[in-house]
Amino acid sequence: MNNDFYSAIRHRRSYYAIDNTPIVSDEKIKEIVDFAVKYTPSAFNSQSARVIVLTGKSHENLWQLTKETLQKVVPPDSFSSTEEKLASFRNGYGTILFFEDQAVIQGLQKKFELYKENFPIWSEQSSGMLQFTIWTGLELEGFGASLQHYNPLIDDEVKKNSMYLILGYLEPKCLLENHYKNQEKKNTRLLKNIFTIINKNYACSQSARFSC
């Protein structure tokens, strides 16, 4: 993580054209996530964020589950485009799920009655900060990612999950630079290897865990 902070922020974008080439080891991904979870601030220092990293079969299963769930609610004549989109996410290297531990939030609500209404909002805000940190950290490693929200549709199936970030590989950086110069955003998305990030608040009493 030795790239320039501002440069990383500038280069982080939503990348949708992805594949599953491993850019760094799963251990390194876990390290990035651990780091972000540890150092990203949270309201009242709640540390209520819970993150799950899915790669390999777990990642594929999540997108299969999402497809099956959406198939039940999306009209058949428009499902092919949905299916295509979901397949593009499954093509990535992995998925990161973001949760907020609702037991922690409820505990704070009880303890600080005056701010009761604010804790769920602050929880979302803290989660957003974490998502951005991880998204940008992955960009530094060369992954491209996008943020997706399939909640609450897949909540019952995923049960304990929250938010999805799709990660991938950015190549080469100069394409991105040209993109900014030429204002041709779409042409710069010639990227490989991505993850997917999914986001949602969900009751999750487990502590941060990883399945790499």
Ligand SMILES: Cc1cc2nc3c(=O)[nH]c(=O)nc-3n(C[C@H](O)[C@H](O)[C@H](O)COP(=O)(O)O)c2cc1C
């Ligand atoms: C809170 C939040 C929710 C988002 N949800 C989605 C989403 O569900 N699907 C998606 O494709 N992009 C989603 N995005 C990505 C934004 O559309 C994207 O970041 C924005 O258009 C700017 O483009 P950039 O990421 O390339 O800079 C989300 C971004 C944020 C901050």
